Amino acid sequence: VEKTLEKKQVINGKYEVQFFLDETDVYQKYRVKGNDNKTYLLKLYNSSKLSRYSFTNEGLLETEILRQIDHINIISLVESGEVVKNSQKYHFLIFDFISGETLHEKLKREGVFSPYSAVPMTLNILDAVAELHNHPRTVIHNNINMNNISLDYSKNSEKPILTGFNFARYIDSKSNSVDIEQLSPFSIAPELYNGVFTPQSDVFSIGALLYQMIFGIPPWYLELPEYQYSDDKFKTLLFDKRNEDLSFIMPDFEELDDEHLKETIVKALSIDVENRFKNIKEFNEALRRQVILEGGSTKKTKQVSTKAEVKQGDGFSALAGMEELKTLLYNDVIKALNEKELYARYGITIPNGILLYGPPGCGKTFFS
Known part of the structure; x- marks a missing residue:
């Protein structure tokens, strides 16, 4: 790889290059250290x-969009600018560094995700994309896939972060302004092949993301070399493949037995936009089981009451620190009690008890 920046080179008088990370046809990524001694990502x-x-009149469209977005599950832009190197002009973006790995890297390292872990992660991504779609001009990401979801491990948890905004567009941007040859063909909605992108296009991509997390391969996957993805023959094969029913056979050769989750995935991945979830909110409600999909993905949904008695008290917010213990109790006890049917569906039982141990004064009694 021919690296544009050398180690120790300083960008914008603030960021010292530590080492090269990755590249595509149009950009390179570097890990850099700021004058504040913090680690950042340079794109x-x-x-x-x-x-x-x-581009916009002010610079990169990606920069303009990210400056307007502030969400816990969306990568944070720190600053941007331009630099000239070897008579070439470059645009750079500085992001908060994400200490972790991509979803794709974790899938390769650990294998498929259980529905129990894939669904909550997808809900976080849906919340992030809802922030984009609720923007006054409606932002469509267009490139949601396993490589553009990073997992932040910096706080002893897996926090998914949406990245890869170089193909994000406003909904009123010109049609055909996205180069689909640069996108993952198994993750993009069929209407993008016609140059059309809407919130439902992102719904499709998130449905493909959820499917790949659970089954290990993209929906309607074709085993062909990547260099053939731009061929018309490949596109014809993909379109034909998408006319087939989705396979719900797990890597262990058992079929997914969660009918509601299957119906939700089918509806998110509907080729016909009329049958797809109309927006992120509908998809979110289905995954949270606030609606039940009846008799197939094209049927109407029925609202399910989710009212619960609201208990007074500050809960965990009254306790400082002990984040790991709070997370453990929430996932293994509190959530299990509140969503018994969901946990039972995946064979997860509620513990009979939890033993808190430690030296005097560490907070055992106060916590319990």
């Missing part, structure tokens, strides 16, 4: 290779 674009649709 360096070769400006001459970018589409004209990647």
